[in-house]
Structure formats: structure tokens, C-alpha cells
């Protein structure tokens with residue numbers, strides 16, 4: 481079967497629709513993390529912005545972070561790829577052309593630094609997962625004892641995202657290429673400020689770091705963003721479907737829901753794409769949007785993923801057909817999260833929750849509970865612990881949030897479904913957490929395991945919180961995920 485490429489694009493477009501002319505585009509954005517989400521979100525919005533304005537200077541140079549696999553896949557097809565949008569009403573195919581170059585960060589460092597130092601580039605965006613920021617557990621600051629961070633600071637590599645970014649900014653400064661906006665699009669609480677702090681922390685490790693940090697302070701902004709589109713990992717079945725539909729093999733296709741949202745802090749010191757023409761919202765303060773999304777959508781996602789994984793349920797859509805799971809997700813969103821949120825003019829949280837849960841039900845998306853449940857120690861902070869703290873301060877009982885944390889701990893420590901099947905959930909702090917738990921399985925493990933995961937001691941000293949997690953942890957062992965969810969939903 482022929483491979484999707486520029487030569488057969490006209491033919492493929494007969495089935496997928498026309499789009500921007502790739503040969504007219506020039507690079508204006510460097511993107512770190514060429515994963516599925518970027519390809520289905522920022523790359524699409526940026527292409528739409530160019531289509532709306534007629535501008536051609538915002539093509540993307542995507543930089544892989546951990547090896548050349550995605551680069552090779554995309555280069556093998558002239559950086560073209562398909563975004564498949566699917567829900568119960570149907571399927572649509574679109575060949576995206578806005579990514580015009582893919583570089584492998586680890587082996588093509590010089591080319592990456594040159595791109596960041598190019599005056600035509602005024603925006604760097606990132607989707608590199610929570611893990612890649614190398615934050616000290618339980619804090620929002622760079623882990624300055626991390627061996628990768630230390631090696632980058634010592635002038636090796638660079639191998640970390642922050643090290644690579646700062647090396648690029650240094651090259652840009654030397655080239656006199658002017659100001660830059662660095663836009664994190666990861667699901668982190670206050671992603672812009674967190675990245676700015678990590679960059680500052682990294683500069684503090686460098687011999688000439690003070691001067692560089694001062695330049696960054698004056699010339700580089702870190703707008704915060706809220707990003708939203710559910711984009712599961714692509715399966716071989718998805719690729720076969722694209723091949724059958726378009727008549728060309730696409731090794732980099734992504735499948736997403738039709739819904740797409742992007743809220744961006746309007747803090748750009750130089751030019752940027754007219755993303756607002758592609759439906760993005762440019763605002764002064766992203767925080768209310770970010771908090772609402774992380775605490776509602778992502779928190780419910782995590783709760784359903786942990787409970788579903790324990791119950792042996794494969795996908796998020798399937799968890800939504802378990803009545804107890806939907807009910808406990810609603811309890812979390814309506815009773816525990818809603819009272820903690822700042823208001824947004826014209827926004828109604830109840831309607832938002834209905835939309836989120838409807839999106840989760842999308843039967844055409846095979847978003848696995850295992851994928852969403854991964855990396856829990858990095859996700860419980862932004863998704864759940866903020867709600868827990870605020871709820872306790874407001875005398876709301878954060879029972880469903882505590883259930884999510886208890887269920888996550890059981891996924892990590894017990895590694896068995898309620899039916900006794902083996903359960904594999906990726907957890908970067910696995911070793912630390914298991915060590916903290918000291919091999920125990922009863923409720924006594926909760927406090928040391930959460931402390932080892934970086935949960936704030938002050939919160940662990942709050943008996944109202946700890947007793948809830950311990951109680952649910954016991955209940956999950958005794959009655960299983962469904963029954964425990966049912967009783968929490970009924971509280």
C-alpha cells in the first residue's frame with residue numbers, strides 16, 4: 481500500500497477534503513513533544529488560523545523528546561498525517577499540513593537550537609506530559625537534584641525538556657532573534673507559571689545563569705493555557721481504518737473527539753498565529769478556565785479510570801455505562817468541585833458537567849482506563865488535591881475525591897483487579913510509594929504511601945482527609961470498586 485505523502489496528497493484530498501497548501505508554508509512555531517495530542521489540537525488550530533487569515537508563516541517544526549520514532553514516521557510521509565474525529569454521529573477525516581518539519585531532540589540538537597534562534601520563530605509550544613517537567617514531587621519547582629537536570633546544567637546533552645528549551649533560548653539571545661513566547665499546553669495546574677519557574681530554577685544552576693535569567697525575564701513570556709480535546713493513543717485498528725478510507729497508509733494518524741477547546745493567556749511579546757480566528761479564546765486570566773477543566777473533566781476522568789481499572793473495565797466509555805461510576809463522578813463534580821471554583825461570566829457548571837460526561841460516553845473513542853490512570857502521582861495534585869484542600873476549608877466533605885485517591889493507591893500497591901486479574905498501571909513514583917507502604921496492604925499504608933508520593937504533610941495531618949482515604953481504601957478491598965462507588969455516590 482502506498483504511503484501518505486505530498487505526491488499523493490491531491491488524490492487523498494478527494495476523500496479527506498482540501499486544506500492549506502503545504503508548499504507555501506514557512507516555520508513560525510517550534511513545538512516540543514510531537515505526540516498525539518499536539519497533532520490533534522495545536523497543529524489543527526494553527527492550520528485553521530492560517531486558513532482563516534491567509535497567513536502562511538506559522539508552520540510547525542515539531543521536536544521529538546525521547547527518540548526518533550515519531551520523527552521517522554512523520555518524515556516517511558512528508559510530515560502529513562490524518563486527524564480522524566469520531567463520535568456516535570459519524571467519522572470525519574482531515575489531512576493536517578501545518579507540521580512541516582520534525583526534528584529529533586536528542587540527536588538533532590543543533591538543528592533544534594537553530595530553529596529556536598530563528599527570528600521567524602516567535603512561539604514555542606509544548607505537550608510533553610507532566611513527567612517531563614521534572615518537578616520535585618509535591619512541589620511545583622524543578623527537581624534540581626534530578627540527574628538529567630544536573631547533566632544538562634553541566635553542559636551535557638541537553639536531554640531534558642527544560643534543558644533543551646533553555647539551550648534554545650540561549651542560542652536565540654546570542655543570535656539577537658528577539659522576544660519569544662513559550663506556551664505549555666500540558667495538563668498542569670498553572671502550566672505557564674510552573675514552566676517559567678522551572679526555567680528560572682534551571683538557570684540558577686548555570687555559571688552564567690543570572691544574566692540569562694534576566695534576559696529571559698525581559699524577553700520571554702510563558703502564557704498559561706487550558707487545552708481540551710480527548711485524544712486516545714492510536715491503535716493498529718485505527719491505522720487500518722484510515723488506510724481503508726484514504727487509500728494511503730498513514731503511520732501517524734490520530735483519532736480524537738470532535739470537541740476542541742483552547743484558552744490562552746494573551747501574553748505574547750512578538751507575533752503569534754490568529755488562534756482566535758480558529759475558535760481559541762485569548763484571555764487575561766486563564767486560571768478560572770484551567771481550574772474548572774482540571775478539577776472537573778480531568779478529576780472525573782481519573783476517578784473513572786482508577787475505579788474502572790480496579791473493576792476490570794477497559795475504556796472510559798464503558799465505565800460510563802456502570803451506573804455507580806457515573807453517579808460518583810457526578811457527585812465529585814457537582815458536590816465537591818463546583819463549590820471550589822471561581823466564577824466565569826456566562827458559564828454554568830452543571831451544563832459543563834453534562835457535556836463532559838456526554839463526551840466520556842463517546843462510544844467511538846477507545847480511551848483506555850489504563851492510559852488515563854497512568855502517572856497518578858503527577859496527576860492527583862492538579863486534578864484532586866486542590867479540590868480536597870478547598871472543600872475542607874469550606875466544610876464540604878471531599879469523599880469522592882478521596883475515593884479517587886484511594887482507588888489510585890490500590891491500583892499502584894495491589895496491582896490486581898477486583899476479579900483478581902493482574903493490573904498494570906504506569907506510575908513513575910512506583911518504587912518510592914511501594915517502599916513507603918513497606919509491603920503492607922491494610923489501611924496503615926495510606927499515610928506513608930501518600931507521603932512518599934509527595935502529598936503535603938499538612939494535608940495528611942488533617943484527619944478528616946486521611947480517614948476518608950483510609951476508609952475508602954478498606955472498602956475497596958472489602959467490597960470492590962462498584963459497591964464502594966455506589967455507597968460514596970449515595971452519601
Ligand SMILES: NC(=O)c1ccc[n+]([C@@H]2O[C@H](COP(=O)([O-])OP(=O)(O)OC[C@H]3O[C@@H](n4cnc5c(N)ncnc54)[C@H](O)[C@@H]3O)[C@@H](O)[C@H]2O)c1
Pocket residue numbers: 512513514515516517518544545546607608609610611612641665666667668707708709710711712
Ligand atoms: N491526549 C489527550 O487527550 C490530552 C488532552 C489534553 C492535554 N493533553 C496533554 O498532552 C500531553 C501529551 O499527551 P499525548 O496524548 O500527546 O501523549 P503521547 O504519549 O502521544 O505523547 C507524549 C509526548 O510527550 C513526550 N514525553 C513523554 N514523556 C516525556 C519525558 N519524560 N520527557 C520528555 N518528553 C516526554 C513524548 O516524547 C511525546 O512527544 C498529556 O500529558 C497532557 O498533558 C493530552
Ligand SMILES: O=P(O)(O)OC[C@@H](O)[C@@H](O)[C@H](O)[C@H](O)CO
Pocket residue numbers: 610667707708709710711777778781782851852
Ligand atoms: O493526557 P494525560 O495523561 O495528562 O491525562 C489523560 C486524560 O485525562 C487527558 O488527556 C484528557 O483526555 C484531556 O485532558 C482532555 O482534554
